[in-house]
Amino acid sequence: MITIHDRSARDFTASGLAVLDRHVIDPMVTQELNGKFSLTFSYPVDGPAASLLVIENIVAAPVPGINGRQGFRISEVTTSLDGILEVVAHHVFYDLSANLIADTYVVNKTAKQALDQLLGAANSPHGFSASSSDNSRRSSARIVRTPLSAALLDDSDNSFISRWGGELTFDNWHIHHAPRIGANRGVVIRDRKNLSGYESSLDYTTIVTRILPVGYDGLLLPELYVDSPRISDYICPRIKVIRYGQVKAIKDPGKPREDELPLEQAHARLRELAKAEFSSCHVDQPHCAYKISFVDLASTKEYEGFCDLETVTLGDTVTVRHDDLNVALTARVVAYDFDPLGQEYMSIELGSTAPKFTDITHTITAARSEASQAQQAASIALASADGKNTNHYGTTQPVSARLGDVWFKDNGEQVGIWIYRVTDTGQPGWVSLATDLNAAQLAANLQAAKTQIAQANASVEQVQASLKQTQSELIKTSTDTANAKAQAEKALKDATSTKNALEAFKVQVADETKNINSSLTMVSDNVNLRVKRAEIITQINLSNETVLIDAAKVHISGQTSIDDAVIGTAMIADAAITNAKISQLSADKITTGTLAASRIAAGSITSDKLTIANGYIQTVMIRDAAITSAKIAYIDASKITTGLLDANRIAAASITADKLSANAIQVGLAGWTSNIRINPTQISWYNGSELEGKIASTGMQFWYGNRYIGQLGRGHKKDHEEIEGISTSLANEGDYVAWTYQDAPNGDYFTCLTLDPKGRFYDSAGIHLGADLRTNGYKFYTTENRSVTLEDCVLTDRGTHPGWVGPTKLAKVVFHTYDVMIVTNGTFYNMTRLFDRLSDLMSRVNGIIGLLNQGWISTITSKADGTISWTYFHNTGYQPMSTNTA
Incomplete structure (x- = not known):
């Protein structure tokens, strides 16, 4: 169905302002991959909907591959000399061609994030949404003063489709991106x-079997090339340089940028992209x-x-x-x-x-882009790595330059290198360093040169390190020599000091000797040595019986022996014997005092050491909470007379149905206004005192007030209990049974299938559908086991259309766009034309009847007198029939 809608319409499920099917002429939807999407048709100027075919109104029509009809906004209406309107309409996506992005910068985002940012950056509200099935690829793009549709689909370097790749599909106001549709x-x-x-054509000039991938800033693979599996299919490799500017290697390991990769990963990414050209883009095929x-x-x-x-x-x-x-x-x-x-x-x-973009915006955008690129290509200058000089790129000689600047002059795939320096004339100018070098080969040579220089620098650094080490050793040797000399001089000085100190000590000893009053008395059996100095008295008396040492402090060094049993009780001071002095002690030596509890080791007094008389331990002797479950062997339940058992004290599955009385368990909800009651055969729930439902062996049953609505549960065929199943049973007081779905969270529920036996739901009794019914080719049977199927029927030269098909497939009723086709024995007949011809035949018969009713001669008689007489019918008795076959 093709319909016309107001320009503000957004829903095309209804017929809109008018249906165009009866009078539309040659409608045609044209679509290109990532490109044009339009509808063209003709319509009579005097057609009933001609006045509605105005600029910006929307025509809705079905398109292949999309379930819902698509909207096409009228952009052009012309009138031909023969009274026909020629209408051109473009998909509503191209509304975005009139919307502008002033300036937005998408930085390292996924495709979905980029689409959201671009749609959000539009100057005017538009109502479009977007999605993407590619969540891995990230990229960046700067969009400045660009129509929104061109920002998405244009083939310029900065468009969404160029940076994120993939393909777009449109479903009215929704845009979907996929790596490949x-x-x-x-x-x-x-x-x-x-x-x-x-028609078919093959172009072998586009074949590529060897790719030289080039990353950002001339990044190359160590092996340079990536080959196609089909490279041997052709006489020689077909080589192409493909640049992947999005692949960047880390330049400064200390400060890596977010979009930079380690060198090995960058190389792997280049190989992956190059291989994808063969596997996905098939550049190695014609x-x-x-x-x-x-x-x-x-x-x-x-x-x-x-x-x-x-x-x-x-x-x-x-x-x-x-x-x-x-x-x-x-x-x-x-x-x-x-x-x-x-x-x-x-x-x-x-x-x-496929084409890149439509003609609507491509021509203007391409012209502007080429003009801008031409202006920029005249002189592109980038600062070199040291920031002192400038690298110039382009085909035009730089206007301003400083000594040391480098100019990379492009000549197709060839690159010449020029440097700005003093020439032989003494004046500065551009001097050619290298010409006719392929850019990739040049970069490879430069890379090799850099490698050799790096190796040379490494060798120089190694030699310098060796020299530094030798110098350090020489300095250390010199230092050691100086230290040895200083130590020798110090030893001589110390020796002199020692000699002087000895002389001074001798004098001091002589002086001290004079001040010591010493006495030594020796007799035959007694030696008395006494030394007195500074009021300190020390005396030792030695006799044949004892040795008396009289001194405030006695220091004995060396080994001293004391005979056995010499030290008596009186010689041992009170509390002088500590735990460390006792090696072993017999228990029979403990005759007085008591052992404190702290002196008895835990667990040292066992049951064999104790005897408790029967009945001796009374209740008061047992400390509160002293008896644990481990101390109780068994207990009579009759002894439990107070308190309650906590829920976690009841073992799982220990309370069986025979232990419960009716409504033994009740769970209150919302302050006991609602409750659940459990008994051995069912679970019931109440609203106050009103039963609302219960679960029993037969299933789940429902009530509304005093009305029993029905149940969902197990059932069997009447009089055949062995035929069991699951049934939804609507009771006599119930009104309907429905399958429903919710269109959104917290939204309304809509019926898909409804049994309404009383007609209270739909105002008419029966089974009602609330959604499309898809039979998928299954049969519809009559009571006599005869069947028909609803199928797609192919009619020669007429396409495929739905129809009812008989069991033999030879008899069909097919519904064409306007006509009903009857297929008998494999041959189809157009009922519209059949009725037209029948009507025409009836008109012809009516004409004949009219002529006959004017009268005709039935007999002619020749009389004897030579005259002729005749008889005729004035009317056939038939009236003209109606030609209306409706």
Whole structure:
């Protein structure tokens, strides 16, 4: 159905302002992958909806691959001389062509985040949303003064599709991004020659079998190239330099940037991207293009080989077998022309690539971009790494330069290097250092030179380190010599000091000797030695019996022996014997006093050491909480007379149904206004005193007030209890049973299937559908076991349409766009034309009846007198029949 809607409409599920089907002429939807998406049609100037076909109104039409009808905003209406309106409308996505992004910078974001930022940066509100199935790739883009649609789809370097890649699909006001849309549905066709309605072309000039990937700032692979698995299919490698500016290696390990990778990871990323050119983009295969016109093919016997293409959608992959080349190439659906009225393809284009953007914004944007690039390419200058000089890029000689500046002059794929320095004339100028060098080869040579210089620098640094070590050793040797000399001089000085000190000591000893009053008395059996100095008296008396040492302090060094039993009790001071002095002690020596509790080791007094008389321990002797569960062997339940058992003291599954009385367990909810009651055979829940439901062996039952509504549970066929199942049973007092769904969180519920036996829900009794019914080819049976199916029916030259099909598949009733087709024995008849012809036949018969009713001669008689007489009927008795077959 094709309908016209007001320009502010956003929902196309209804018929809108008018239905255009009856009068629309040649409607055609054209779509290209990542490109054009438009609707064109003609309409009579005097048609009933002609006045509604004005600029900015929206035409809704079905398109392949999308469930809902799509909106196309009218952008052009012209009137031809024969009274026909020619209408051109573009998909509502192109509303974004009139919306502008002034300036936004997307930095290192995923595709979804980038889409959200771009849509949010629009100058005017638009109501579009976006999603993406690619959550891994991150990139950056600066968008300045660009229409929003161009920022998404244009082929400029800074657009979303250029930076994040992938493909976009549109569903009215929703944009979806995917790395690749479509699928491979197993459709295979064979290349045909000289076939009406089929065109094919192969371009071998675009083949690439060896890629030299170049990253940011000339980053190259150590091996330089990545080869295709098909490289041996051709005489020589077909090489192409592909730049991946988004791959950056870390320059300063101390300060790595967010988008920079370690060198090995950057190399791996370059290899991955280059291999993807072969595996995903198929650059190692010839560029193929095919165009299939179903209108022209329909009249050929080869049409059957292409009919599978009617099932593909945009982006799908199709295999094309070239028997003459013995190859099978893959091509994608990159464009199509679709009849939204008949809902069938008119033509399909297959190819390796797709157009980048539509003609609506591409021409203006490309012109502006080329002008801007031409202006910038005149002189592009970047500061060199040391910040003192400038690196110039471009084909135009830099206007201003300083000594030491470098100019990389592009000449296609060749690059010349020029340096600004003093020439032979004594004047500064540009001097060529290298010419006719491929940019990649030049970078490789520079990299090799840098490596050699680095190795040389490393060798120099190693020699310098050795020299420094030798110098350090020499300095150390010199220092050791000086230290030895100083130590010798100090030893001589110390010796002199020692000599002087000895002389002084001798004098001091002599002086001290004079001051000592010493006495030594010796007799035959007694020696008395006494020394007195500074009032300190020390005396030792030695006799044949004892040795008396009289001194305030006695210091004995060396070994001293004392005979056994010499030290008596009186000689030992009180409390002089400590624990450390006692090696062992017999218990029978302890005759007085008592042992404190702290002196008895824990666990040392065992049961064999104690005897407690029976009945001796009374209640008062047992400390509170002293008896634990481990001390109780068993207890009679009759002894438990007070308190309650906590829930965690009851073992799981220990309370069985036979232990419960009716309503023995009640759980209160919301202050006991609602409660749950459990008894051995059922669980019931109440609102106050009113029963609302219960779960029993038969299932879950429900009440509303005093009304029993029904139950969900186990059931069986009447009189056949062995036939068991799950049933939803609506009681006599119940009104309906419904399957419902919720369209949003906290939203309303909508019915999908409803049993309304009393007609109280839908005002009419019966089973009501609230959603589309899809039979998927299953049969509908009558009471006599006869069946029909609802199927897609293919009519030659008329496309595929829904219809009722009989058991033999030879009898069908097919519903075309406007017509009903009757298929009998495989041949279909257009009922509209049949009735038209029947009406025409009836008109002709009426004409004959009218003529006959004017009268005709029935008999002619010749009389004897030579005259003739005749008889005739004045009327046939038939009246003209009605030609209305409705």
